[in-house]
Amino acid sequence: MGVEIKIEGLTKSFGKQLIWGDVSLTIPEGQISVMLGPSGTGKSVLLKTIIGLLKPDRGSVIIEGLDIANCSEKDLYEVRKLFGVLFQDGAMFGSMSLYDNVAFPLREHTKKTESDINNIVMEKMELVGLIGAESKLPGEISGGMRKRAGLARALVLDPEIVLFDEPDSGLDPVRTSFLNQLIIDLNAQIDATFLIVTHDVNTARTVPDNIGLLYHKHLAMFGPREMLLSSEEPVVRQFLNAQVIGPIGMSEEKDADELEQEKGQELPPLPPIPFQQEPSNGIKRRSQRAPGEWLEEQGVTPPPGSFDQNVPMATGA
Numbered sequence: 001m002g003v004e005i006k007i008e009g010l011t012k013s014f015g016k017q018l019i020w021g022d023v024s025l026t027i028p029e030g031q032i033s034v035m036l037g038p039s040g041t042g043k044s045v046l047l048k049t050i051i052g053l054l055k056p057d058r059g060s061v062i063i064e065g066l067d068i069a070n071c072s073e074k075d076l077y078e079v080r081k082l083f084g085v086l087f088q089d090g091a092m093f094g095s096m097s098l099y100d101n102v103a104f105p106l107r108e109h110t111k112k113t114e115s116d117i118n119n120i121v122m123e124k125m126e127l128v129g130l131i132g133a134e135s136k137l138p139g140e141i142s143g144g145m146r147k148r149a150g151l152a153r154a155l156v157l158d159p160e161i162v163l164f165d166e167p168d169s170g171l172d173p174v175r176t177s178f179l180n181q182l183i184i185d186l187n188a189q190i191d192a193t194f195l196i197v198t199h200d201v202n203t204a205r206t207v208p209d210n211i212g213l214l215y216h217k218h219l220a221m222f223g224p225r226e227m228l229l230s231s232e233e234p235v236v237r238q239f240l241n242a243q244v245i246g247p248i249g250m251s252e253e254k255d256a257d258e259l260e261q262e263k264g265q266e267l268p269p270l271p272p273i274p275f276q277q278e279p280s281n282g283i284k285r286r287s288q289r290a291p292g293e294w295l296e297e298q299g300v301t302p303p304p305g306s307f308d309q310n311v312p313m314a315t316g317a
Contacts (some may be wrong), residue, residue, distance in 0.1 A: 002193030
């Protein structure tokens with residue numbers, strides 16, 4: 001079972017450079033949440049702050065009653081045992097086999113016997129589809145396999161929170177789809193809290209229960225997937241629908257002249273909301289809501305064509 005992450009008034013700077021300020025949100029337990037944002041908006045910094053690798057200037061990150069932004073090193077060490085992290089490049093030890101990479105946290109943080117470690121490692125490698133590759137070195141396998149090995153390692157301590165730092169980075173669309181399906185299947189099986197940082201709009205539109213968007217040094221919005229996919233908020237609408245018209249430019253923000261040129265231009269219609277991707281076995285996850293449920297509760301009319309089996313996953317500008 002996953003745990004809730006409550007973030008209140010979080011602010012982080014590097015020197016005089018403000019990364020983001022006054023970020024507040026609650027990441028629900030057991031659900032899949034995605035954090036989006038243009039490059040350089042501090043998405044990975046947020047992950048590192050949540051796990052305590054970076055200290056915020058102010059604010060709090062509450063996990064099971066403990067503020068890990070302001071706790072002792074001893075308490076931080078203990079609460080980190082709740083986490084598993086998949087880093088961008090997998091972060092494998094190049095001289096170790098996949099088996100030893102996955103076994104590393106167990107050997108480092110537990111007193112389990114090698115027999116117990118073997119059982120756990122092989123179980124996690126089977127979960128991510130790597131049985132038969134355990135003796136290979138990271139340099140001998142594809143990028144997608146390295147991601148899966150990194151995910152197996154993130155799962156060996158049975159975490160209640162799993163953080164994914166751009167898991168689709170460097171992967172082609174087909175392998176990204178396979179990885180997304182694996183993430184959904186794993187959430188259904190272990191019921192942990194998942195937080196994914198990504199640039200991939202298709203992933204954000206189809207995988208999570210919740211979506212957040214960092215923009216211009218603040219959290220623009222965070223909430224249920226259907227809330228953001230039906231939002232008329234300019235920056236949310238532009239980013240989630242991969243559109244050119246809107247406040248985001250090549251250098252994060254458009255200048256006044258660019259925005260002036262767009263005045264009077266008709267906005268493209270909101271694309272239909274696709275179905276949320278389901279586990280491979282067809283059994284809904286515990287946190288998965290029925291299509292259109294949030295919209296109906298809030299009295300929001302979905303974009304035309306929403307929840308149509310024939311709606312493509314991809315979105316256009």
